[in-house]
Amino acid sequence: MAPITNARVLFAAIPKDFPIPGETTVYDTSQKIDLETVPLNGGLLIKTLVLSIDPYMRGRMRAAEEKSYADAFILGAPIDGYGVCVILRSENPEVAAGRYLYGIFPHQQYTVLPSIEGLTFLEKDPKLPWTVFVGAAGMPGKTAFMGWKEFSRAKKGETAFISTGAGVRSARMHPIYVQESIELRDVLVDSMVIQLAKRDGLKVIACAGSDEKVKFMREIGADVVFNYKMMDTREVLAREGPIDVYWDNVGGKMLDAALEHAAINGRILECGTISGYNTGYEPVMNIHQTWAKSLTISGILVFHLQDKYEKEFYATIPQAIATGEIKYTEEISQGLKSVGDAILRVQQGKEHREGGDHRLGGMTSARVADGKKCSKGN
Amino acid sequence: MAPITNARVLFAAIPKDFPIPGETTVYDTSQKIDLETVPLNGGLLIKTLVLSIDPYMRGRMRAAEEKSYADAFILGAPIDGYGVCVILRSENPEVAAGRYLYGIFPHQQYTVLPSIEGLTFLEKDPKLPWTVFVGAAGMPGKTAFMGWKEFSRAKKGETAFISTGAGVRSARMHPIYVQESIELRDVLVDSMVIQLAKRDGLKVIACAGSDEKVKFMREIGADVVFNYKMMDTREVLAREGPIDVYWDNVGGKMLDAALEHAAINGRILECGTISGYNTGYEPVMNIHQTWAKSLTISGILVFHLQDKYEKEFYATIPQAIATGEIKYTEEISQGLKSVGDAILRVQQGKEHREGGDHRLGGMTSARVADGKKCSKGN
Incomplete structure (x- = not known):
């Protein structure tokens, strides 16, 4: 050959x-x-x-x-x-x-x-x-599953807030290209987290930057959804909070809003701060809320959690996806x-x-x- | 009468x-x-x-x-x-x-x-x-003892950084007035934390804003001490770090320096952010380090920890102070x-x-x- x-x-x-x-x-x-x-x-x-x-x-x-x-x-x-x-x-x-x-x-x-x-x-x-x-069922799903398991300390009846992007559509958008069938997929950590939070019995507040996305969040079970470009995040959180668990992909002002409206003993799961990846990190002004409310901020790096949760992940998540219990979106693109x-x-x-x-x-x-x-x- | x-x-x-x-x-x-x-x-x-x-x-x-x-x-x-x-x-x-x-x-x-x-x-x-x-042996000591116990996850051989004040002499200075004997005392959470960290076998880096204070920190066991007004905190941490445990009383630039030089899986104990109490909180720019290094930031409010640790505290700390094992400074003032x-x-x-x-x-x-x-x- x-x-x-x-x-x-x-x-x-x-x-x-x-x-x-x-x-x-x-x-x-x-x-x-x-x-x-x-x-x-x-x-x-x-x-x-x-x-x-x-x-x-x-x-x-x-x-x-x-x-x-x-x-x-x-x-x-x-x-x-x-x-x-x-x-x-x-x-x-x-x-x-x-x-x-x-x-x-x-x-x-x-x-x-x-x-x-x-x-x-x-x-x-x-x-x-x-x-x-x-x-x-890959790194994004593992990040959601393992991060949530390790750090959320979620209790039934609590309130979670999950954000996707501040000025961007999604902080954990995952386009995937498929070399042969020529597709590019978009899988969201966020949508996985929403579903994990609902499985644990929490009230879920979720926001995104497009109405289409907001609609999908509602479809997968979020209780309160809003387009952060159309509504003030702080106002929504003031009305629907306080927030026991915040899953942050954004940083900056979105994190500040969550810190401001966090509940006593709230947990912030820091998955990413995409608001700053390209144009410089936004300042965070509300760090004093951590001691004022006994908050915990936990940074998530999936490869530090894999040894602990990988077996459980592969034993449950692909199956839950195959049966449709866990839903996802994807975006497919073509070739290298x-x-x-x-x-x-x-x-x-x-x-x-x-x-x-x-x-x-x-x-x-x-x-x-x-x-x-x-x-x-x- | x-x-x-x-x-x-x-x-x-x-x-x-x-x-x-x-x-x-x-x-x-x-x-x-x-x-x-x-x-x-x-x-x-x-x-x-x-x-x-x-x-x-x-x-x-x-x-x-x-x-x-x-x-x-x-x-x-x-x-x-x-x-x-x-x-x-x-x-x-x-x-x-x-x-x-x-x-x-x-x-x-x-x-x-x-x-x-x-x-x-x-x-x-x-x-x-x-x-x-x-x-x-009161609230400041409890804050140090209970916060360290609950959140430091300290291991022998690790490195701790303890800061006292950024632009202020001490973020946890505790003047106490004594109504009768007419004294005002200054007890430092920080100096207690230094001694707890040394008892756990850590290398301790400590800074303060006066040479007298720096000298005292050395006397109670800190391994590396510096006056942050005379030396660049980031340079010291770059040389002596990375930092496994950072006890923060300051926030702002001091916290940013610690985030920058935190070790993988580092723990930040957020006790206070005095740099912002009177003139507005300073921005924090390095929150992305939390996910980049799997850091945990734990806000300390002593009254959330008292039920868990109060017995152990009163059983050990007053005794350790009475024998001189734990040392402290104080400042005494007169009357209401x-x-x-x-x-x-x-x-x-x-x-x-x-x-x-x-x-x-x-x-x-x-x-x-x-x-x-x-x-x-x-």
Whole structure:
């Protein structure tokens, strides 16, 4: 077999504010690979099936000398992120070709891996597309599930507030591109948290920046929903609070509103502060509320919680998604070429409407027909 | 017995920024009381021995309609605060005259109480002056002890950072006036926290705004001490960190520095944010570090922790103070007349030097001669 193109997405320049497709990341087709003869040196050859574009990736687009919780992307090399791959060839006797892996992979079509260290085997479930395993049953879903389990101390009858974005549509929007079927999906941590809070018997207040999104939040069970662009968050919280649990993806003014209207002994789960990822962090003015009300703010990094909750997660969440008990939205985009745009869109919180390939509910009509996943209104 | 003056300190006006002695609080001698005939209606008559002036009192000098964790002082009525009293007369058969009580009392010489609800009986310990029971063995000490126990998750070999004041000398300075012996004492939560952290085997970094204070911190065991007015906190933390446990009394830039140099899984104990009590809260810019490093910020309100730790506290801390294992400083002032000045001084973090009645180490020479408490240098 002759060498074929191994398309990649390279980190080409550090963004000043928002990432610029074609400039900060570049789609590259210069590399060739011969799938049959490429040396594996005892490792394995994988083909990328699905990748996830996540908000935290912006933080990795920085100079290597700046330290942070996740390594900086390497200039000139492919970016990487959560994905699902299939093993094409293996020289490792314990790893068979044809098996599926979940974990962090380079953004390229084919990769030779020295080992499977840090990766998780997945079994194909005919009811679940692979995108689910980088979304609701992947890192975003784990973040929601494990963060909520570890830090919410939720009690029946309490009130939770879950925000999605301040000036952005969603702080944890997860477009995922599917390399073959050419889709980009949008799975929300937030929508998972809403459903976990409802399962625990809490009153849920949720906000978003579009009426469509607000409608979906209502559909998945939120008791009080509002468009924060149309209504004053502080007024809503004053009326509907105080807030026992606040799931923050936003930071800045949204966090200040939640601190102001937090209940005594309230818990704030700090999942992200997307309001500041591109244009500088917004000041937070209400930190004194932490001692004034015995609040706890817990920062969530999913990889610190995985050992504790991973078994329980895989034993319950994919199943709950397959039966439709847990619903989700997704946005599907096409191929590695679309990664640059997807990264920008996640940061801007914009909808991906052109070409009609965004669907709230996110399923192909065939999948919706199964009645197994959520689409708008079911 | 003829009626005598019952001196009081009245809340007279809401301060715009710093409290103004004689204006926001007024020393008042218009009330008379006959100690022998004043009707008790089944309650008790107490005489105030010791009162504590605490930073949080500024927060109570506000309009009644503004909600907060502690009630606003009532305009025209006496302010109140932690103190020790002796019972002069009792119509409650379970409460004998001559016993001592700890709790919150009005700032007046004599008070008729309907009951002892919310108050704690104290036994006189010849080795401990009453001031200790509103200081190192009172609310400030409880705050340190209970907050550290509940939230520090301290492990031997970790690094703690304890700050005292940003632009103020001390965020938890506790001048206490003694009504009879006419003294004002300064007990520091911070210095208690330093000693608790050392007992748990941590490396302790501590800062203050005066060289004298820095020297005392060294004497009680801090490993790295600095004057934050002379050195850049961020530089010190970059060199000596990362910080596993940060005890914050300050907020604003000091908190930002600690967030920046926090270790993964670091704990921030939020005891107060005095940098903003009088001139408006400083913005905090580094909240994103909470999720980037899995940090926890725990707000400390001692009255939420008392049920859990009070027994252990009284069983260990007064004893440790009496033996000199736990050292403290105090500042002693004279009579109710000095309350207004003391409140201001606490907020400004100023030393109380005039008249020579401030002593670092704080003991009368007789007490120092016992060798049971700390004075400067022992």
